[in-house]
Amino acid sequence: MAFRWSRWSPQLALVPALIITLVAFIGSIGWTMFMSLTRSKRFPEYFFDPSEWSRQYGRLMKDDGWAIALQNMLILGIGSFLAIVFGFVLAAMIDREKRGEGFFRTIFLYPLAVSLIVTGVAWRWMFNPSFGVQGALHSIGLTFINFDWLSNADTAMYGIILATVWQGAGFYMALMLSGLKSINTEIWSAAKLDGVSFWRLYIEIIIPMMKFTFLTCAILLSLGVVKAYDIVVAMTNGGPGQSTWVPAYFTINAYWVKANxxxxxxxxxxxxxxxxxxxxxxxxxxAWRERSREARVS
Known part of the structure; x- marks a missing residue:
């Protein structure tokens, strides 16, 4: 009896987590899909109508606000890729300069400890034309510099991208630094003995060896871009107009403002x-990497 209990106790311990996952995660997804096929407005209606599929999703595809949100998501994704680039550069610099590694790693990781709401508010102050960076520069005579990006529909998304890169570069630096640490030290020694230049070493050897690290960073970045909401609300609240709408903002706005x-x-x-x-x-x-590893072992 004791043997059977010790055998099944780990599975039983996972039952609460499994129930929560089924109800809170999978259940919520199923409920949302069902609601998208109903005429629900402010409150849910539980009358399924097959014609609602073409009505809701067809209307969505014709909505200019949704088109702007998808376009901004793409712009945010492309611009935020700079966080991965800067993260790799910072990681390479820290990895080469061993002195003060812990200090600089902490400094660059610090923005990650700040929530996106706080980051957005801080950068909104910095972009304020009166008491932000522009006001400080104008006070010393540099009146030709304009840094009021958030008040211009053409530049507001670039302000959000700048804040996003500042907040996320440290996280990708940590991932890249972990990837650099995993590279065999003999490769560095061999490259140094062969006289391989600095740029060739990284472009032709190091970066190809870290392709899975770069891929992981790109996927994590993409997932963050798709669900981006906090920083948009904190910095622009979707404005000016609809110029900084993203899919998550559009979704929240469709319910709370349009009551749909x-x-x-x-x-x-x-x-x-x-x-x-x-x-x-x-x-x-x-899955492919696990199969390849098992094949090599066997």
Missing amino acids: LGYASAAAVVMLAITGLIFLPLVLLT
Whole structure:
């Protein structure tokens, strides 16, 4: 009896977590999909109507606000890729200069400890034309410099990108530094003996060896871009106009402002599909690496 209990106790300990996952995660996804096929407005309606599929999703695809949100998501993703670039540069510098590694790693990781809301508010102050960076520069005579990006629809997204890169570069630096530490030290020694230049060493040897680290960073960045909401609300609240709308902001706005739960659910389902398309390559890549490792061992 004791043997059987010791055998099944780990599985029984996982039952509460499994129930929570089924109800709170999978159940919520199923409920949202169902709501997207109903006429739900402020409150849910539990009357399924097959015609609502074309109505809700067709309307979504024709909505200019949704088109702007998808375009801004793409712009944010491309611009935020600079966080990975800066993260790799910082990691390479720290890895080469061993002195003060712990200090600089802590400094560059510090923005990660600040929430996106705090980051957004801080950068909104910095972009304020009166008492932000522009005001400070104008006070010393540099009146030709304009740094009021958030008040201009053409530059507001670039301000959000700048704040996002500042907040996330330290996180990707930590991942890159971990990847650099995993490279065999003999490779560095051999490259040094062969007289390989600094740029060739990183471009032709180090970066190709870290391709899985870069891929992991890119997927994590993409997932963060799809669900971006906090920093947009803190910095611009979607303005000026609809110039900084992103899918998550559009979804929340569809429910709380337009009072349309069915429409908001349709937008959320499309976001889920986009997330799945991004996450699926990571799952397939992980499975492929595990199979390759098992094949080498056997």
